[in-house]
Amino acid sequence: MKIQGYPDPGGGLRLHLNENTGGCSPAVLDAIRRVQPEDVSTYPSYGDAVLACARHFDVDPEWVLLTNGLDEGILMAAVGHIARAKIHDAETVIPLPAFDPYPNSTAAVGATAVRVPPARDYVFQADAVLAAITPRTTLIFLNTPNNPTGQLIPHDDLARIAEAAPQSIVLIDEAYIEFGGTTFLPRLARHPNVLIGRTFSKAYGLAGMRVGIVIGQPPALDPVRAVTLPFNINGVARAAIGAALADTTFLPRYAAQVRESRTRLYAACRRLGLEFWESAANFVMVRVGETAPFIQALAARKVHVRDRSKDPTTPGCIRVTAGVVEHTDAAIEALESVLSLRRSSGQATRHAQ
Ligand SMILES: Cc1ncc(COP(=O)(O)O)c(C=O)c1O
Incomplete structure (x- = not known):
């Protein structure tokens, strides 16, 4: 559903807008x-x-x-x-x-x-x-x-x-x-x-x-x-x-979480055989192939990521916010389960319904 012209994914882990997943100071x-x-x-x-x-x-x-x-x-x-x-x-x-x-x-x-x-x-x-x-x-x-x-x-x-x-x-x-x-x-x-x-x-x-x-x-x-x-x-x-x-302690603490989250996302991508780009920011772009069923399957697990595939310069890509490590671990678990389902069935779309 679009609210004020913008898609609203509803509840869950918001990793689609590069927000701070740990809140504020x-x-x-x-x-x-x-x-x-x-x-x-x-x-x-x-x-x-x-x-x-x-x-x-x-x-x-x-x-x-x-x-x-x-x-x-x-x-x-x-x-x-x-x-x-x-x-x-x-x-x-x-x-x-x-x-x-x-x-x-x-x-x-x-x-x-x-x-x-x-x-x-x-x-x-x-x-x-x-x-x-x-x-x-x-x-x-x-x-x-x-x-x-x-x-x-x-x-x-x-x-x-x-x-x-x-x-x-x-x-x-x-x-x-x-x-x-x-x-x-x-x-x-x-x-x-x-x-x-x-x-x-x-x-x-x-x-x-x-x-x-x-x-x-x-x-x-x-x-x-x-x-x-x-x-x-x-x-x-x-x-x-x-x-x-x-508050001079909030930012360095959060930046450290982001760095660790990026590292864990890279490791997960390597394990899963997904192409990704090392990032200096609080997100990582990952190529997953056909994005829509993938994103829907993640959303069904209450993990929301950004679809980048409509941009012809980033085909087949999603963007995942790297925030608090615990949130990243939850996202990686969801990624792994969606991918293993996709691989075992060989039909990505079936699992997106
Ligand atoms: C590259 C870039 N610039 C600017 C902004 C705007 O940030 P805000 O309007 O929330 O300050 C964003 C937000 O996603 C961004 O990704």
Whole structure:
């Protein structure tokens, strides 16, 4: 069933949206409990939250824009740099496979997405991205680690692309960077056309709060700020931000669980003879063949994973969130039982009914 246009799998182990399977820091819940009536009855102000983020990311507060999830930041980057700037025949460059909001935001502002096909192993193709840049390129979406492959983009490639396209904005989406790789933030001062996107939805476990951050120098960030609605983060979510950043033990503990979960998923794939890609993020992409009966059989065991097969660049693939180890073990058990049924019958579809 679709609710608000989005599929809702119902109850069970949610491994289809790369959420934090362990919830959030108890300090966040305490901060939410301390919310006062006037925090709810008045429009929020963001001073403390922006300053906390600026301190955490070691940037000027003027370089920080809080958004209603990074999803909003992506859309507003397109609105600010393409629609508001009234750029006709604008193009965006999107290496594939890609997070859907990049092409969707491109289409929403009437621009053309120039899609860069992946290599067979999904290793980032900097030269192909450079070749796709034209004088009409307004926005370049780069995602590291990539959703859904988990591949990282080398910092030197990011810098090379930003320097090759000074007339374009390069949005580096680091939604999953806390799980692997390193942030481009220390190099941001050298790149006035770069925006870095971060989110509280994944490592911090605040997907339900909807808080993202776009960080960049004023020439890149101000047009995004100009189109972002003034009270885009609600008063409860605002209270969660400082508490999430202040709990310095939550994130490393969870990242360690994710690393162990990835290792167990790799081992399971090797045992089961499934192709997979080592990932720097909190998910692993696995090729299972015909996905629909497989996913239905997992769902019948209350394990929900993401079908990637409709994207022609990831045929026969699913994406499985790697979270708390205990959850991963449950998912692996379900995977093993679905596969052994499939193998013993030789007819995947029968078991999907
Ligand atoms: C690559 C990437 N960027 C951005 C987001 C958006 O995150 P949010 O809007 O929850 O902050 C996601 C969420 O799945 C993602 O996978």
